[in-house]
Amino acid sequence: NPDLVEEIGLFLLRHTGNDKDFLTTRLSYILNLQGPSVAVQTACSTSLVAVHQAAASLLSMECDMAIAGGVTVELPHRHGYKFAEGEIQSPAPSVDGQAEAAAEALAIANVPAETISYIEAHGTGTPVGDPIELAGLSQVYGAGGTGFCGIGSVKSNVGHLDTAAGTTSLIKVVEALRHDVIPASLNYKTPNNRFDIANSPFYVVNESRSWPRGDIPRRAGINSLGVGGTNAHAIVEEAPRRPEMISKSCWRLFPFSARTTAALD
Numbered sequence: 001n002p003d004l005v006e007e008i009g010l011f012l013l014r015h016t017g018n019d020k021d022f023l024t025t026r027l028s029y030i031l032n033l034q035g036p037s038v039a040v041q042t043a044c045s046t047s048l049v050a051v052h053q054a055a056a057s058l059l060s061m062e063c064d065m066a067i068a069g070g071v072t073v074e075l076p077h078r079h080g081y082k083f084a085e086g087e088i089q090s091p092a093p094s095v096d097g098q099a100e101a102a103a104e105a106l107a108i109a110n111v112p113a114e115t116i117s118y119i120e121a122h123g124t125g126t127p128v129g130d131p132i133e134l135a136g137l138s139q140v141y142g143a144g145g146t147g148f149c150g151i152g153s154v155k156s157n158v159g160h161l162d163t164a165a166g167t168t169s170l171i172k173v174v175e176a177l178r179h180d181v182i183p184a185s186l187n188y189k190t191p192n193n194r195f196d197i198a199n200s201p202f203y204v205v206n207e208s209r210s211w212p213r214g215d216i217p218r219r220a221g222i223n224s225l226g227v228g229g230t231n232a233h234a235i236v237e238e239a240p241r242r243p244e245m246i247s248k249s250c251w252r253l254f255p256f257s258a259r260t261t262a263a264l265d
Helices: 002-008 010-015 020-031 046-059 095-109 129-144 162-179
Strands: 116-120 149-152 202-204 219-224 232-237
Touching (some): 010 020, 046 232, 095 232, 116 129, 129 149, 162 219, 162 232
Parallel strands (some): 116 149, 116 219
């Protein structure tokens, strides 16, 4: 919008949230947050790396509370992407690099591989990418046995959300834990013949499955691969049950808050 640029000025427009470099600082200003505001860019793994950075900042006491996430804005809008045979650019992604990220996450979490009952994969949907991702994960989770861990990807539901893909996967896993159900990965028919899934730790969750609580806390892995960027792997464990509140038949206070009277009404 040339008229807007001329009226406001490019500098002010950029610094009020219209450029990725200023998104986090703008958000901190609006929410009156103190502490570090860091913009992360690691290609497709950006948002899960941001979650990792936030967790690391909490552990190192750089902050007391953290907000992390990711956003993708496509330009031009609604253009989508077309199928291309083979895709994507790299003829041989690194098995060892992906395995190393997953192995380190599992070691830091200090939980046995066999206690991970589901992995939300990056799932490029390519003939080369998926077998290499599964091969890397198998190196790490293979010690747990055969066919004990469900695997799926939210990309068949919503497409590839680029820099926001990792947090989308995280949200899916957290909601699956909350509702005790692993949702199906859509449109799966037959396994990729470049990977022997029958003799691997994994089975594809091609239909919704119940995910009830048991004696061991439910855990899941989330894989987010940066094509030309950093690979990320997160381990998520279910939250403990909240104690049941005893209902009391008495008056209660319900506070409401809003910026304006109209919004409050």
